[in-house]
Amino acid sequence: MLELFTYDFMQRSLLAAAMVGGLCSLIGVFVVLRGLAFMGAGTAHAAFAGVALGYLMGWPPLLMAILFGLATVWVTGWVEEKGRMKLDVSIGILYTATMALAILFIGLMKTYNAEIYGYLFGNVLAVTSEELGIIAGLSIVVIGAIVLFSKELYFIAFDQEMAEASGVPARRIFFLLLTLIALTVVISLKTVGAILVFAMILIPASTAYQLTHSLSTLTWYSVLIGITCSVGGVLISSYWDIPSGPAIVLLATVLFFVAVIFSPKRQRQSLAAT
Amino acid sequence: MPPPIIHFDHATFGFPGVVALEDISLEIQSGEFVGVIGPNGSGKTTLCRAVLGLMAPMKGHLNIFDCACDELRCHHRARIGYLPQKGVVDRNFPVTVLETVMMGRYGTLGLFARPSGKDRKIALDSLAHVGMEGYRDSALGHLSGGQQQRVFIARALAQQPDVLLLDEPTTGLDITTQHNVIELVQHLHEELGLTVLLITHDINMIRSRVDRLVLLKTRLYAAGPPADVLKPEILSQVYGKDLVITEKDLVIVEDYHHHH
Numbered sequence: 001m002l003e004l005f006t007y008d009f010m011q012r013s014l015l016a017a018a019m020v021g022g023l024c025s026l027i028g029v030f031v032v033l034r035g036l037a038f039m040g041a042g043t044a045h046a047a048f049a050g051v052a053l054g055y056l057m058g059w060p061p062l063l064m065a066i067l068f069g070l071a072t073v074w075v076t077g078w079v080e081e082k083g084r085m086k087l088d089v090s091i092g093i094l095y096t097a098t099m100a101l102a103i104l105f106i107g108l109m110k111t112y113n114a115e116i117y118g119y120l121f122g123n124v125l126a127v128t129s130e131e132l133g134i135i136a137g138l139s140i141v142v143i144g145a146i147v148l149f150s151k152e153l154y155f156i157a158f159d160q161e162m163a164e165a166s167g168v169p170a171r172r173i174f175f176l177l178l179t180l181i182a183l184t185v186v187i188s189l190k191t192v193g194a195i196l197v198f199a200m201i202l203i204p205a206s207t208a209y210q211l212t213h214s215l216s217t218l219t220w221y222s223v224l225i226g227i228t229c230s231v232g233g234v235l236i237s238s239y240w241d242i243p244s245g246p247a248i249v250l251l252a253t254v255l256f257f258v259a260v261i262f263s264p265k266r267q268r269q270s271l272a273a274t
Numbered sequence: 275m276p277p278p279i280i281h282f283d284h285a286t287f288g289f290p291g292v293v294a295l296e297d298i299s300l301e302i303q304s305g306e307f308v309g310v311i312g313p314n315g316s317g318k319t320t321l322c323r324a325v326l327g328l329m330a331p332m333k334g335h336l337n338i339f340d341c342a343c344d345e346l347r348c349h350h351r352a353r354i355g356y357l358p359q360k361g362v363v364d365r366n367f368p369v370t371v372l373e374t375v376m377m378g379r380y381g382t383l384g385l386f387a388r389p390s391g392k393d394r395k396i397a398l399d400s401l402a403h404v405g406m407e408g409y410r411d412s413a414l415g416h417l418s419g420g421q422q423q424r425v426f427i428a429r430a431l432a433q434q435p436d437v438l439l440l441d442e443p444t445t446g447l448d449i450t451t452q453h454n455v456i457e458l459v460q461h462l463h464e465e466l467g468l469t470v471l472l473i474t475h476d477i478n479m480i481r482s483r484v485d486r487l488v489l490l491k492t493r494l495y496a497a498g499p500p501a502d503v504l505k506p507e508i509l510s511q512v513y514g515k516d517l518v519i520t521e522k523d524l525v526i527v528e529d530y531h532h533h534h
Contacts, residue, residue: 033367151380151389158369158377159358165326166433167352167381209368213413218368 004238009125016127016135017230020188023139025204025226026146027184029219030177032205033157038088039076041198042095043185046072048194049098051119052105065189069182072098077178122193122245124234131190138187142180153177154215196245203252204229210263225255279304279436279469280325285334287320294320298494307463309480310473312490313513318473319359322441325471327351352381355430357440365415371425372410375400378432400431404458420451427458437469438462444476452479
């Protein structure tokens with residue numbers, strides 16, 4: 001198994017998996033705490049529609065993915081703020097509408113394009129050096145923003161109205177969070193794919209949620225779990241020759257259920273119940 | 275007399291088509307303990323949001339501190355420690371008591387600044403003021419309702435505010451805990467010299483403690499020392515039939531819906 005590490009493609013994909021896993025599980029903390037779970041799923045499909053349009057028109061797919069992703073989160077964020085509609089309804093509409101657009105764009109293409117399906121299902125083993133550079137660059141931007149605004153992000157995740165009332169520019173921080181979610185989804189498209197990226201955001205933070213009562217500990221656990229699952233998933237995928245996306249997500253899912261079963265919170269509750 | 279720190283000048287608040295507070299004129303001096311009373315839906319919480327600068331007046335003016343603007347900037351908001359009406363705290367939300375209180379520092383610190391040891395000390399002092407220093411590493415969700423209120427008051431104190439603004443701080447607590455919380459607020463008012471604005475429907479709980487009562491029902495019906503405000507002819511304008519005055523001249527305002 002060790003000779004795997006000597007291949008260039010293997011080193012690239014392990015590095016990409018570690019970065020994407022760390023990034024997704026970090027932003028996931030705020031997604032889970034702020035209750036934006038469905039938002040990320042919608043964003044992933046919107047970003048995929050952007051990719052499809054990019055291939056159809058010959059425009060850069062990643063750029064289109066960013067534009068579609070940002071448009072989706074901003075519209076849904078605006079809708080939530082105005083209170084015009086329940087958030088899950090507006091995301092549900094955008095989610096399916098953007099998926100319809102993606103299918104339409106793919107249908108309009110004259111020829112079968114295998115690359116598009118790479119964005120849908122992801123393949124971290126096929127990451128090129130150039131893509132690795134893009135992932136690294138965008139990861140630094142997103143992680144930098146999270147570190148810089150961490151105290152405000154935690155505050156709005158806990159209680160946005162309270163944050164606003166005590167002098168934090170909560171609205172702007174909320175839209176920053178939405179923007180960072182969209183960027184994270186786009187960064188992760190090529191490696192885990194539009195369908196599975198959302199699991200990478202949701203599962204590590206939810207797993208960590210089972211294990212601790214402290215915000216800072218939760219964050220570290222989440223990132224640790226995210227990186228471990230991504231790297232472990234890539235190793236499993238190349239060793240047994242199975243697709244990398246499912247390997248990562250299923251490994252994370254197994255860990256999640258283990259955490260739920262052995263959660264100290266759950267044990268405390270069952271003790272209190274007796 | 276120095277200029278008031280909160281000054282409503284014929285201010286009207288609401289949303290298009292809905293007036294929540296109409297033509298309010300009120301001055302609050304630094305160091306005052308003011309109780310705001312009125313029936314449900316009388317605009318008490320709107321008054322709160324107005325003071326926090328979350329709502330600008332549709333008509334008239336509202337000046338807070340030395341700020342002539344009708345909408346507060348974030349910088350001013352940090353000088354008001356706010357205890358929101360008790361919502362449902364998600365009992366599983368993974369936050370410790372100290373992490374909760376540290377959030378009180380965040381608005382004051384402003385963007386980009388990182389909390390330092392000094393901020394941590396202020397947060398710990400705030401916890402000591404409310405008698406919760408022994409719980410700093412406990413999960414917020416594991417505390418009782420009264421203990422959670424103390425932690426949220428500590429978070430407001432951690433802002434090192436000039437004004438403490440409390441919206442129905444005793445709702446959902448048992449009687450003993452209600453008295454403990456109000457006593458704590460009075461103690462903080464006296465010890466720290468804080469201006470306190472306490473919104474409540476429970477007049478008996480605060481009548482002997484506040485400097486002034488403000489009686490609201492969309493309009494401002496009365497503002498003055500409790501003895502001047504708690505008169506049958508004034509209260510009946512606002513509460514109507516829900517008002518009962520016993521032989522001992524004790525004013526009891528029952529929540530109509532609880533008993534009928």
